Amino acid sequence: MMGSLAHRNLDNTIDRFYTRHMANGRRPVYVISIAASLAGCHPRTLRIYEEEGLLDPVRTDTNIRLYSDDDLERVRAIRYLTQIRGVNLAGVKLLFQLRGAGDLLDEIAALLADTDAEAEGEERVEDVPDSERGRRPRNRQRPKGVEL
Numbered sequence: 001m002m003g004s005l006a007h008r009n010l011d012n013t014i015d016r017f018y019t020r021h022m023a024n025g026r027r028p029v030y031v032i033s034i035a036a037s038l039a040g041c042h043p044r045t046l047r048i049y050e051e052e053g054l055l056d057p058v059r060t061d062t063n064i065r066l067y068s069d070d071d072l073e074r075v076r077a078i079r080y081l082t083q084i085r086g087v088n089l090a091g092v093k094l095l096f097q098l099r100g101a102g103d104l105l106d107e108i109a110a111l112l113a114d115t116d117a118e119a120e121g122e123e124r125v126e127d128v129p130d131s132e133r134g135r136r137p138r139n140r141q142r143p144k145g146v147e148l
Contacts, residue, residue, distance in 0.1 A: 028058040028066035035067035039075040046075065052089045054078055054096070077108040 035057075036043040046067070049055040055074060057065040081087040081095065095104060 026068050026070055028068045028071070030067040030072070032057075032065045032067070035065075035072060035075075039072050039079070041075065041079060049075065049078060049089075052093060054089065054093055073105060073109065076112070077105050080108050080112060 030038065032043045032046055036046055039046070046055065046057075046065075050057065050065075055067075055071060057067050057071060059065060078089075078092050081092050082089065087095070
């Protein structure tokens with residue numbers, strides 16, 4: 001009976017450790033190639049963001065960059081601001097400094113979710129040829145990697 005109590009306490013300790021340290025988005029686990037693939041960009045882009053002070057990945061003892069889920073969310077926000085809103089990197093840096101980065105990231109995540117919902121709604125529209133809708137067909141190319 002005493003052994004099962006000690007075993008239960010050990011299990012609870014492991015669960016708390018996992019929940020606190022490993023299951024949150026702050027744990028750096030992705031090397032640059034995987035992080036770039038998940039964010040839908042080139043590894044050089046991540047290096048540029050780091051040089052500009054927009055990202056601060058964790059470095060291992062062997063100087064390998066490791067990115068967390070929070071870092072990837074930040075990359076998606078930077079890409080949204082630069083590619084969709086037309087803000088340059090200096091402007092993105094200023095926005096992150098002036099507004100709380102967390103607040104700005106939450107707002108951009110909500111905008112991206114709304115954009116995704118609208119895109120799904122457009123796909124459900126009846127298959128009416130573009131000529132009948134009165135507009136030219138758009139050339140849509142899918143970006144490589146994961147969509148934002």
